Amino acid sequence: MPFALAGSYGIWARGGPEPDHDVDFMVAEEDALRARDLLAERDLVVVQPPEDWLFKVFVDDAMVDVIHRVGGEPLDRSRFDEAEVMEVESVQMPVLHATVLMADKLGAMEEHACNLTPVIPAARAIREQVDWAEVQRRTEGNPFAEACLVLLRRLDVAAPHRPNASHPAGAAQG
Structure with missing residues (x-):
């Protein structure tokens, strides 16, 4: 399976x-x-x-x-x-895939579980493998994930969407 x-x-x-x-x-x-x-x-x-x-x-x-x-x-x-x-x-x-892992990590954030301490170093370490536009799409509507993405962008961890992103779903959406 x-x-x-x-x-x-x-x-x-x-x-x-x-x-x-x-x-x-x-x-x-x-x-x-x-x-x-x-x-x-x-x-x-x-x-x-x-x-x-x-x-x-x-x-x-x-x-x-x-x-x-x-x-x-x-x-x-x-x-x-x-x-x-x-x-x-x-x-x-x-x-x-790194994009799915980050989307899951950010998507799990909620008012009782919104600790950024493990999120920021994890995102920084795998940032080049992640299609951040796809993470944003997958976590849309979760205010904790959205706020974390703003912070990750301000820290230059989450890059703007790249047309040649390595994640197939992100690449297909261009």
Whole structure:
């Protein structure tokens, strides 16, 4: 089933700062139950928290979030079409595109979670890989994301839209 490394570790795999918390993987919502069952069959500890958009897997002392819904919207398999297989800690795995990672990071910002401390260094580290116009499009309507994008532009981190952006969705919109 399609999946991809996401979140802060996805950004780290693309050159961002090393995170100090859980690892995030994404699967399509239609595959979530099967993924959960397969992981449990392999004697991993699988826990369903109160949130209905993910489940957690514990491997030794590590916690892995397996996310199947973002911003209230179910993920479908097409989300992983642009994931790039990369070597992460000597393991080949699909990693979400930098544009998607930044859009998810900014899109998750809300009044109870709007800490810019991890966002600015992450954005700075992978800024050349990101189609910032696409991030703006994907986060439109989220005032926290919009404010962060203004700050990132003022800091010369988020560049204006480039017609030759490396993200296929952004390039197609020119």
